[in-house]
Amino acid sequence: xxxxxxxxxxxxxxxxxxxxxxxxxxxxxxxxxxxxxxxxxxxxxxxxxxxxxxxxxxxxxxxxxxxxxxxxxxxxxxxxxxxxxxxxxxxxxxxxxxxxxxxxxxxxxxxxxxxxxxxxxxxxxxxxxxxxxxxxxxxxxxxxxxxxxxxxxx
Numbered sequence: 001x002x003x004x005x006x007x008x009x010x011x012x013x014x015x016x017x018x019x020x021x022x023x024x025x026x027x028x029x030x031x032x033x034x035x036x037x038x039x040x041x042x043x044x045x046x047x048x049x050x051x052x053x054x055x056x057x058x059x060x061x062x063x064x065x066x067x068x069x070x071x072x073x074x075x076x077x078x079x080x081x082x083x084x085x086x087x088x089x090x091x092x093x094x095x096x097x098x099x100x101x102x103x104x105x106x107x108x109x110x111x112x113x114x115x116x117x118x119x120x121x122x123x124x125x126x127x128x129x130x131x132x133x134x135x136x137x138x139x140x141x142x143x144x145x146x147x148x149x150x151x152x153x154x
Contacts, residue, residue, distance in 0.1 A: 001062070002060050002061070002062055002067070002091065002092055002095050003060070003061045003062070004058050004059070004060050004061075004095055004096065004099045005058065005059060005061065006056075006057065006058060006059075007052045007057040007058060007059045007069060007071075008052070009049050009052060011052075011059055011066060011069075012045055012048045012049055012052070013045070014066045015048060015059065015066060015069050016042075016043055016045070016048060018066055018067075018068075018069065018082060018084050019040070019042070019069075019082055020040045020043070021084075021085055022082050022083065022084060022085045023036060023039050023040050023082075024036055024040060025085040026085050026088065026119060027039070027117060027119045029119070030117070030118040030119045031117075031118070031119075034142050035142050035144060037140075037142075038139045038140035038141070038142040039139060039144075041139075041140055051071060051079065051080075052071075054073070055071040055072060055073045055079060056071060056072050056073070056074075056100075056103045057069070057070075057071040057080075058070050058071065058096060058099050058100070060083075060092050060095060060096055062087065065084075066084070067083065067084040067087040067092055068081075068082060068083040068084060068087065068092040068093065068095075068096050069081075069082055069096070070082070070096035070097065070099070070100055071100075072100045072103055072104060072112065074107060075109075076104055076107075076109040076111055076112040076113055077112075077113060077114065078097075078100055078112055078113065078114035079114075081093060081096060081097060081100075081114070081120065083096075093123055094127070097127055100112065101151075101153060104153060105153060109153065110152065110153055111150050111151060111152050111153060112150065112151050112153065113148065113149065113150040113151075114129075114148075114149055114150075115135050115137075115146040115147075115148055115149075116129070116146055116147045116148075116149045117146055118145075118146075118147075121147050121149070124147075124149050124151075125149075127151070128151045129149040129150060129151045130149060130150060130151070131147045131148065131149050132148055132149070132150055133147075133148040134146070134147060134148065135147075135148050
């Protein structure tokens with residue numbers, strides 16, 4: 001059973017490990033080794049703690065193990081949506097996104113939006129998001145192109 005709860009600072013190390021291992025295993029089919037190395041360099045615990053403090057940050061647990069995490073800010077920006085590499089395809093991302101949408105409605109937002117990786121675009125599209133632009137950015141001097149996607153909330 002998937003349990004969604006608010007993240008705490010005690011979760012940060014497990015979140016970082018999940019983030020790095022998932023990007024290295026799941027996103028490698030769509031990104032170069034250089035892109036993966038730049039992407040997984042985000043290991044600064046204090047930055048993750050600030051995200052937990054400043055956003056509505058959730059983790060998904062199965063049997064006391066964090067198997068996914070997501071976050072949304074007060075503007076409706078979905079900053080994170082990651083699922084553990086060993087727990088893909090069993091409804092965790094859907095459950096996390098439903099929690100995000102629930103929070104957005106509580107915040108009286110009419111839309112949510114995100115900068116979405118190549119790997120995650122099919123999932124977001126399947127959940128009602130539409131691409132409205134492309135984002136070109138650099139991380140550690142390495143170029144990335146993400147889809148800017150949004151979903152209008154009913």
